[in-house]
């Protein structure tokens with residue numbers, strides 16, 4: 001989304017007028033309130049400088065011993081495991097469920113060792129994790145549970161906002177996400193924990209003294225202005241995306257050999273992604289056929305462990321010693337252009353290109 005330039009200028013002028021550029025100014029407070037209002041009554045949002053920072057501080061809340069293991073998914077954006085690394089912790093990759101592509105609770109159980117301290121699942125492509133089963137594992141083994149909700153802004157599960165699950169949930173407000181502040185992020189937690197987040201994002205300072213661990217995780221007024229200037233446009237954008245999903249569904253249901261990546265029963269649909277699944281060779285063909293028409297799909301996401309990654313020697317742990325599905329399913333996903341300015345004509349063109357790409361391959 002791009003903000004209305006006049007609205008953004010007016011908000012920025014407010015910050016300039018009072019001469020307050022960062023450290024919890026009026027715009028920051030206003031955006032924090034607006035985001036908290038979207039959460040359950042017992043949860044509040046705390047703004048930070050990025051989604052990666054949100055993940056780091058959400059892990060930081062758990063006071064986990066240095067070097068401890070955090071079980072996470074290999075099928076996500078690089079930020080998830082990098083946040084674990086920068087907290088002095090070690091990612092352990094467990095396999096995903098073949099249908100939802102979210103962390104498999106049985107694989108999580110299989111990955112638990114004496115050194116495990118936390119679980120960091122991702123609501124991948126906006127599909128909620130099996131939060132009930134994962135929460136049961138966390139409780140049984142006394143593990144800190146943080147969700148990476150960067151893909152799941154606006155999603156609900158069992159009629160609850162997605163940010164209400166786990167000990168904390170981390171959201172990104174990066175320019176590529178639905179609502180954004182250019183760069184930014186936020187954490188949803190209980191009120192008590194929010195006080196700790198707010199101390200950590202400000203160098204661990206309380207009443208003028210550095211009393212705990214902390215760093216600079218603050219969001220500036222200019223970034224908050226960006227987020228506030230987008231808020232009034234959000235309902236129309238989300239409505240347009242819901243309509244686009246219906247249009248896409250109608251078009252792609254007609255094409256055999258590809259699958260629409262749906263969501264989990266009980267969840268609202270992803271507003272951040274429209275994903276198809278198809279054999280990886282067809283995905284490559286579709287991606288390049290679209291690119292030739294200057295249509296930029298995304299072949300999200302390469303695996304975060306294994307050869308040529310930062311974690312070359314980390315296996316993907318599975319339940320019952322099965323071979324992992326994450327390395328295969330990752331190369332079957334293609335995310336289509338999905339935002340409010342895609343027209344019916346655009347959608348039809350995209351579907352036609354993909355139908356042809358898929359068909360060509362079959363003919364050989």
Ligand SMILES: *Cc1c(COP(=O)(O)O)cnc(C)c1O
Pocket residue numbers: 050051052053076077079080122148150151172173174183184185
């Ligand atoms: C975007 C994203 C992040 C990181 O957010 P930044 O704001 O870019 O730091 C973390 N996890 C996932 C799954 C993401 O897609």
